Amino acid sequence: DTGVSQDPRHKITKRGQNVTFRCDPISEHNRLYWYRQTLGQGPEFLTYFQNEAQLEKSRLLSDRFSAERPKGSFSTLEIQRTEQGDSAMYLCASSLAQNNSPLHFGNGTRLTVT
Amino acid sequence: AQTVTQSQPEMSVQEAETVTLSCTYDTSESDYYLFWYKQPPSRQMILVIRQEAYKQQNATENRFSVNFQKAAKSFSLKISDSQLGDAAMYFCAYRGAGNNRKLIWGLGTSLAVNP
Numbered sequence: 395d396t397g398v399s400q401d402p403r404h405k406i407t408k409r410g411q412n413v414t415f416r417c418d419p420i421s422e423h424n425r426l427y428w429y430r431q432t433l434g435q436g437p438e439f440l441t442y443f444q445n446e447a448q449l450e451k452s453r454l455l456s457d458r459f460s461a462e463r464p465k466g467s468f469s470t471l472e473i474q475r476t477e478q479g480d481s482a483m484y485l486c487a488s489s490l491a492q493n494n495s496p497l498h499f500g501n502g503t504r505l506t507v508t
Numbered sequence: 509a510q511t512v513t514q515s516q517p518e519m520s521v522q523e524a525e526t527v528t529l530s531c532t533y534d535t536s537e538s539d540y541y542l543f544w545y546k547q548p549p550s551r552q553m554i555l556v557i558r559q560e561a562y563k564q565q566n567a568t569e570n571r572f573s574v575n576f577q578k579a580a581k582s583f584s585l586k587i588s589d590s591q592l593g594d595a596a597m598y599f600c601a602y603r604g605a606g607n608n609r610k611l612i613w614g615l616g617t618s619l620a621v622n623p
Binding site for chain 1: 555609
C-alpha cells in the first residue's frame with residue numbers, strides 16, 4: 395500500500411468557481427478525515443467518515459462545502475462558489491476505527507483562489 | 509471541552525544536541541491518547557510518537573521520547589541527537605477514548621536545527 399493519496403496536489407481557481415478534491419485512503423482504514431490548514435496553523439477539522447457514513451461535520455464549515463464517501467473507499471471534497479478565504483491546504487487522513495490508531499495523512503491539495 | 513496548548517511557537521537546536529518541545533492539555537477525562545506529529549516544510553504530516561494515558565511508562569521511538577506527566581497534564585517531546593532532517597513543525601494532539609472522537613490539535617512549534 396502506498397499510503398494516503400490526494401489529487402490534485404495543487405489547484406488554482408478563480409473566485410466563484412467550484413472545485414473538487416479526491417482522497418484515496420489506506421485500503422484497510424475505515425475512517426477518513428478532511429482537514430484544512432493555513433500557513434503556520436495546525437489542522438482545522440472539517441469532517442470525517444466511518445466507512446460511508448459521515449459522522450461529523452464542523453460547524454465552521456459553510457454550506458458551500460460538501461464531502462462524500464459513497465462506497466466507503468475514496469472520498470471527495472467539493473467547494474462551491476469558491477472565495478479567496480478558501481485558499482488553504484486541504485489535508486486528508488485515514489485511520490483504523492480504534493481511538494489509539496494514529497492518522498495517516500496524504501500530501502494535501504493546495505488550493506489558491508484568485 | 510478539551511484544549512491543547514503548545515507555548516513555544518518557535519524553537520531552535522544545534523545539530524547533535526537535545527531539545528524539548530512542550531505541550532499541555534486540559535481535560536476532565538481519565539482515559540485518552542496523546543500524539544506528536546511532525547510536518548516538514550511542504551511535506552506530509554507524519555506520526556512521531558503516541559502515548560496512551562493509562563500507561564505510566566513514557567513512550568520512546570529511537571531518538572524521540574516523551575515526558576508524560578498525567579497529573580500535570582503535560583506531554584513534552586524530547587528529541588535527542590538532533591539532525592537537520594528534524595527541522596519541521598511539530599504538533600501535539602489529544603484524542604479522548606470514547607467513540608467517534610476526533611483529534612484536538614495544538615498550534616504547533618516550529619523547530620529549526622542549526623548545523
